[in-house]
Amino acid sequence: MVKENKFQMDLKKELKLRFPGCIVQKLDPNDMQGIPDLLVLYGPYWATLEVKRSANAPHRPNQDYYVNLMDQMSFSRFIHPDNKEEVLDELSHAFRSNGKTRISKR
Numbered sequence: 001m002v003k004e005n006k007f008q009m010d011l012k013k014e015l016k017l018r019f020p021g022c023i024v025q026k027l028d029p030n031d032m033q034g035i036p037d038l039l040v041l042y043g044p045y046w047a048t049l050e051v052k053r054s055a056n057a058p059h060r061p062n063q064d065y066y067v068n069l070m071d072q073m074s075f076s077r078f079i080h081p082d083n084k085e086e087v088l089d090e091l092s093h094a095f096r097s098n099g100k101t102r103i104s105k106r
Contacts, residue, residue, distance in 0.1 A: 002081050004053040008037060011051060011079065015040055018088060019095065034062025036076060045095050047075035055082050 012024045015038075022042040027035050036048035048070045050063055057080065070076035075094045079087045 002053060004051060004057075007053060007081055008051045011049070011084070012038070014088070018092065032062075032066070034060060034064075034066045036063070036066060036070065040091070042095055045074065047077075047091055047094065049076070049087070050078045052078055052080040054080050 008026075015024050016022060019040070019042045022040055025039045025041070027037060027039055027048070029035060029037075036050040038049040038051065040047045040049065048067070050067050059078075063078075067076045067078060075091060077087045077090070
């Protein structure tokens with residue numbers, strides 16, 4: 001089983017590769033109990049990710065509340081090694097489907 005902090009560090013690197021120019025910010029859990037671990041800013045869009053070491057890792061108080069609330073606002077998920085690809089694909093789709101039409105300026 002991968003340690004959560006190692007998974008989170010690798011995830012931050014992968015997010016920056018998948019979404020060039022994005023900002024990945026570690027959020028302070030002491031600020032608001034249950035707030036997701038990572039904030040991803042990409043162009044005009046944002047997402048939060050609550051990092052877990054496994055699918056059955058316990059949820060802390062308020063984590064479900066904030067992940068659900070932020071998912072209604074934009075995009076938020078619990079992410080762990082077993083669902084990483086699925087969540088990143090959903091995030092990619094969310095960033096793409098909400099994007100503005102881009103016209104090439106040649």
